[in-house]
Amino acid sequence: MNLENILCQIHTNHHILHLAVLLFAWLSTPRPWHIAMPSGEAIGSRIEELRLATADRLSNCIALCCVMAWRVTWLAMLSRETPAADPAAVFTEDERNLLDQAAPDRKRQAPRDLEFYVRAVARLGGYLDRASDAPPGTTVIWRGFSRLADLVEGARLATPPPNTCG
Numbered sequence: 001m002n003l004e005n006i007l008c009q010i011h012t013n014h015h016i017l018h019l020a021v022l023l024f025a026w027l028s029t030p031r032p033w034h035i036a037m038p039s040g041e042a043i044g045s046r047i048e049e050l051r052l053a054t055a056d057r058l059s060n061c062i063a064l065c066c067v068m069a070w071r072v073t074w075l076a077m078l079s080r081e082t083p084a085a086d087p088a089a090v091f092t093e094d095e096r097n098l099l100d101q102a103a104p105d106r107k108r109q110a111p112r113d114l115e116f117y118v119r120a121v122a123r124l125g126g127y128l129d130r131a132s133d134a135p136p137g138t139t140v141i142w143r144g145f146s147r148l149a150d151l152v153e154g155a156r157l158a159t160p161p162p163n164t165c166g
Helices: 003-009 014-027 032-036 043-050 055-081 093-102 114-124 138-158
Strands: none
Touching: 055 114, 055 138, 093 114, 093 138, 114 138
16 A cells, blocks of 8 residues: 555545645655655655554654754754854753763763764764764764664663662
8 A cells, every 4th residue: 555545545634634745745845854864865755665554643754754854954054053052952961971972982072062962973873973074964863863762762771760679
């Protein structure tokens, strides 16, 4: 079953169907965050692979992908324009602690500004961070955020709840 069949089956909720069609049409035009998606693919070309069965799931997925693509693009641009910005505006304390631990020894003395943490996220996504490399792009930041989310969840699961023995 492809995306067109799913959209045809949800004809009872015209508002969500209309929203989905508008979003796909809008997302199919070139936007800066298209390159933020994994493998440089546009959002519309990847949503069909998710095999969403209902209109609510489809609209939630589109909304989440749009927000994540916007966040990654915004972060890439922000780190280039204001690299010395406070990272607390973008990263949680847990994320910063995990990224500090993941930093290679040669980078541990670097100032802990926004650029440091964006590069740390990009390294998780495959960015090599050599002296001659360009600033990290949206694809490696996207992949890095995916890995960082896994690290945060793993750290949360590894930490015993307070007031427990063990």
